[in-house]
Amino acid sequence: xxxTAAARSLAVGVDLGGTQVxxxxxxxxxxLLARAAERTDLAGGPRAVVGQISRLVAAVTQDVAxxxxxxxxxxxxxxxxxxxxxxxxxxxxxxxxxxxxxxWLTEALQRPVVLENDGxxxxxxxxxxxxxxxxxxxxxVTVSTGIGGGVIAGGQVLRGRRSMAAHIGHMTxxxxxxxxxxxxxxxxxxxxxGTAFGDRARxxxxxxxxxxxxxxxxxxxxxxxxxxxxxxxxxxxxLVAHEAAELGLGIVNLLHIFxxxxxxxxxxxxxxxxxxxxxxxxxVRRRALPPFRDVPVVPAAxxxxxxxxxxxxxxxxx
Amino acid sequence: xxxTAAARSLAVGVDLGGTQVxxxxxxxxxxLLARAAERTDLAGGPRAVVGQISRLVAAVTQDVAxxxxxxxxxxxxxxxxxxxxxxxxxxxxxxxxxxxxxxWLTEALQRPVVLENDGxxxxxxxxxxxxxxxxxxxxxVTVSTGIGGGVIAGGQVLRGRRSMAAHIGHMTxxxxxxxxxxxxxxxxxxxxxGTAFGDRARxxxxxxxxxxxxxxxxxxxxxxxxxxxxxxxxxxxxLVAHEAAELGLGIVNLLHIFxxxxxxxxxxxxxxxxxxxxxxxxxVRRRALPPFRDVPVVPAAxxxxxxxxxxxxxxxxx
Numbered sequence: 154x155x156x157t158a159a160a161r162s163l164a165v166g167v168d169l170g171g172t173q174v175x176x177x178x179x180x181x182x183x184x185l186l187a188r189a190a191e192r193t194d195l196a197g198g199p200r201a202v203v204g205q206i207s208r209l210v211a212a213v214t215q216d217v218a219x220x221x222x223x224x225x226x227x228x229x230x231x232x233x234x235x236x237x238x239x240x241x242x243x244x245x246x247x248x249x250x251x252x253x254x255x256x257w258l259t260e261a262l263q264r265p266v267v268l269e270n271d272g273x274x275x276x277x278x279x280x281x282x283x284x285x286x287x288x289x290x291x292x293x294v295t296v297s298t299g300i301g302g303g304v305i306a307g308g309q310v311l312r313g314r315r316s317m318a319a320h321i322g323h324m325t326x327x328x329x330x331x332x333x334x335x336x337x338x339x340x341x342x343x344x345x346x347g348t349a350f351g352d353r354a355r356x357x358x359x360x361x362x363x364x365x366x367x368x369x370x371x372x373x374x375x376x377x378x379x380x381x382x383x384x385x386x387x388x389x390x391x392l393v394a395h396e397a398a399e400l401g402l403g404i405v406n407l408l409h410i411f412x413x414x415x416x417x418x419x420x421x422x423x424x425x426x427x428x429x430x431x432x433x434x435x436x437v438r439r440r441a442l443p444p445f446r447d448v449p450v451v452p453a454a455x456x457x458x459x460x461x462x463x464x465x466x467x468x469x470x471x
Numbered sequence: 472x473x474x475t476a477a478a479r480s481l482a483v484g485v486d487l488g489g490t491q492v493x494x495x496x497x498x499x500x501x502x503l504l505a506r507a508a509e510r511t512d513l514a515g516g517p518r519a520v521v522g523q524i525s526r527l528v529a530a531v532t533q534d535v536a537x538x539x540x541x542x543x544x545x546x547x548x549x550x551x552x553x554x555x556x557x558x559x560x561x562x563x564x565x566x567x568x569x570x571x572x573x574x575w576l577t578e579a580l581q582r583p584v585v586l587e588n589d590g591x592x593x594x595x596x597x598x599x600x601x602x603x604x605x606x607x608x609x610x611x612v613t614v615s616t617g618i619g620g621g622v623i624a625g626g627q628v629l630r631g632r633r634s635m636a637a638h639i640g641h642m643t644x645x646x647x648x649x650x651x652x653x654x655x656x657x658x659x660x661x662x663x664x665g666t667a668f669g670d671r672a673r674x675x676x677x678x679x680x681x682x683x684x685x686x687x688x689x690x691x692x693x694x695x696x697x698x699x700x701x702x703x704x705x706x707x708x709x710l711v712a713h714e715a716a717e718l719g720l721g722i723v724n725l726l727h728i729f730x731x732x733x734x735x736x737x738x739x740x741x742x743x744x745x746x747x748x749x750x751x752x753x754x755v756r757r758r759a760l761p762p763f764r765d766v767p768v769v770p771a772a773x774x775x776x777x778x779x780x781x782x783x784x785x786x787x788x789x
Contacts, residue, residue: 232762290631306636307627313608313730315762318624323760324724328645337758406642410728412631440655442641444550444633 161223165210166465168271168457169229171195171245174202176209177458178217179465183282185458187213198248199240199257207261224265226464227254228274235316238268267467271460272319273310275419275453276303278463281470283454284417291413293453294321295420296400299334300342306411322346326402345399347422350375354392364388379425393425397432405437408445419453426452479541483528484783486589486775487547489513489563492520494527495776496535497783501600503776505531516566517558517575525579542583544782545572546592553634556586585785589778590637591628593737593771594621596781599788601772602735609731611771612639613738614718617652618660624729640664644720663717665740668693672710682706697743711743715750723755726763737771744770 163186168175175190189212194201210225232241238255258266269277276293279285285293289308295301300322304311311318322342323335330339331349343349351374358366358373365386369377375396381389404416418426433450455462481504486493493508507530512519528543550559556573576584587595594603594611603609607626613619618640622629629636640660641653648657649667661667669692676684676691683704687695693714699707722734736744751768773780 290636306624306629306631309625309627311624311729313624314732314766315730317730317762318608318728320727320730320760320763323727325644325720325758326646328720335760402643402646406724407728409638409641410636410725411629412633412635412638414632440643442638442653444635445638448632 160220162469163214163217163221164223164465164468165213165225166458166461166463167206167210167225167227168274168461168464169193169202169206169227170271171230171243174205174209175457175461176206176213177461177465178213179462179469181469183462183466185462187216189213193246195246199252199254203254203257203261206258210262222264224267224468225258225262226267226269226274226466226468227258228269228271228460228464229254231270231272232315232317233268233270235267235269235273235312238266240268265468267464269464269467270303270316272301273303273312273316274461274463274467275455275459276305276319276417276463277310277466278455278459278461279417279419279453280305280463281466282462283459284451285415288414290411291415291417292321292407292411293417293419293459294404294407295453295459296345296418296422297347297420299348300346300403300420304411304413321403321407324403324406326399326406341399341403345396345403347375347420349399350378350392350396350422353395354378354389357388357392361388375422376424379428382425382428393428394432396422397429398436400429401433401436402440404433404450405440405445408437408441408448412445413448415448416450417453418450419456419459423452478538480787481532481535481539482541482783482786483531483543484776484779484781485524485528485543485545486592486779486782487511487520487524487545488589489548489561492523492527493775493779494524494531495779495783496531497780497787499787501780501784503780505534507531511564513564517570517572521572521575521579524576528580540582542585542786543576543580544585544587544592544784544786545576546587546589546778546782547572549588549590550633550635551586551588553585553587553591556584558586583786585782587782587785588621588634590619591621591630591634592779592781592785593773593777594623594637594735594781595628595784596773596777596779597735597737597771598623598781599784600780601777602769603733606732608729609733609735610639610725610729611735611737611777612722612725613771613777614663614736614740615665615738617666618664618721618738622729622731639721639725642721642724644717644724659717659721663714663721665693665738667717668696668710668714668740671713672696672707675706675710679706693740694742697746700743700746711746712750714740715747716754718747719751719754720758722751722768723758723763726755726759726766730763731766733766734768735771736768737774737777741770
């Protein structure tokens with residue numbers, strides 16, 4: 154049976170990010186058997202990072218017989234061309250322009266390699282082994298530095314022209330709102346990302362020096378606000394309510410547009426999902442048509458591993 | 472060859488609406504060979520309307536040999552269950568609650584009958600025989616009394632849970648905007664439908680009695696505004712610019728969400744598409760990420776026949 158599809162029941166997932174390169178060996182059931190990570194060698198550029206990935210893949214597969222390994226799936230920031238296997242650009246990683254990552258890694262690893270956008274990878278991870286398991290239609294939203302995501306519609310990954318679908322963070326939810334990094338006013342991510350949440354906290358704090366948040370100083374970010382809200386701080390609770398309302402606006406739009414069976418929320422901000430849930434639900438109740446109001450909005454199940462699990466799943470499904 | 476798939480090259484499309492019931496005999500290439508219509512018998516209720524549809528279908532098929540007719544496709548306002556063939560409710564048609572329209576029509580016509588949501592039918596019509604021909608990913612938007620539509624994604628009709636996807640008119644584009652018929656504030660259709668366009672014209676006119684629109688009186692609607700804008704009336708041109716900006720906001724969101732190859736605009740307001748186009752393009756330029764800015768936004772090709780053509784196409788494809 155050596156070399157049959159059944160025997161190739163392991164895959165490596167790689168999560169390429171601007172801070173870390175993370176890899177894991179995954180079993181077909183989604184279990185992660187071994188992990189390795191390094192700080193991303195930004196200064197070394199793409200060739201150095203390909204070297205890092207190769208070493209990390211070797212580290213997590215050292216005990217694996219070659220005939221058991223189906224291949225390597227890479228989740229990467231975009232935009233990228235997942236068919237050609239080329240990273241078109243990564244704004245946070247200098248020198249990453251038109252990098253034929255799949256070709257380079259295939260040569261280095263002598264294994265099948267697939268490349269997928271990080272939002273889509275995470276959506277696939279949650280679909281195959283997380284909060285979206287068994288669903289044919291759901292939207293995955295990741296809320297951290299920005300807002301990204303991926304959509305499963307009719308049992309298929311929504312890709313669109315140039316695989317650029319699901320740029321959900323750049324839908325405009327407040328046309329007269331905050332200026333986004335993209336230049337537009339009121340993109341969802343300019344209103345509701347983790348970055349926007351932290352920025353708003355620092356602004357509001359100026360008028361509320363009584364808040365516990367005042368002791369934190371310039372490092373104040375969304376996590377501090379979540380912690381302070383849990384401890385009952387009034388400003389922090391107002392900020393969480395505002396964040397939930399901004400998140401809810403975009404979620405209401407996704408409900409009407411996709412009619413998903415669920416909306417799954419991941420990313421750093423989802424660590425405070427329990428605090429945000431009531432405010433999101435209130436926005437849905439206020440703004441969604443009645444038949445959309447009972448759609449579950451739930452936290453992601455795989456945390457920071459969603460992208461890596463999704464990328465590895467792609468290799469096993471292929 | 473009698474009775475083979477090839478021989479069954481004709482289908483009837485039915486467009487069931489609150490004002491008219493329209494039918495046409497369609498050839499597989501999309502050509503409409505015969506048409507018939509009646510004012511919808513709202514007072515008579517669903518049974519009376521089924522009688523109307525039966526007579527109209529008989530009228531357009533009187534010269535057709537039975538073995539050439541593949542069946543009858545019905546486009547209907549929703550919500551409906553297209554799998555079970557049941558109209559769940561039609562807000563503009565009294566008594567239309569849980570009507571097993573496919574069962575009733577199959578019995579009356581002794582032909583295969585399929586039922587489809589009107590927005591989706593029109594999207595399919597434009598896909599098969601109109602402005603979306605040959606595309607795998609496009610969004611159809613119909614702007615008239617409300618805003619509806621349908622989405623083709625990855626070569627498939629986007630359906631979602633309970634076939635309720637593409638309720639695009641109820642995405643919120645202006646959270647502090649107009650109150651929608653659904654109760655929400657700032658739904659796209661409350662901001663940009665033909666109804667909203669006419670309402671805004673009547674409101675704005677109060678402060679601009681010098682406008683040519685002042686001569687029209689209470690009957691003033693979007694068509695008058697388009698006509699006056701063409702004639703150079705300043706208020707009408709302002710109103711058209713505002714309408715284009717409101718339409719553009721929703722279109723920008725659809726670009727980021729679906730990454731379509733085109734956005735196709737139908738419905739009554741699209742009669743003024745030439746006037747709206749520059750304002751829509753300006754909004755796209757201002758608000759869309761650069762790789763989405765070159766996506767064509769084009770007028771629908773089939774006009775009021777899109778739904779009927781799409782419904783008939785469903786029968787021929789089945």
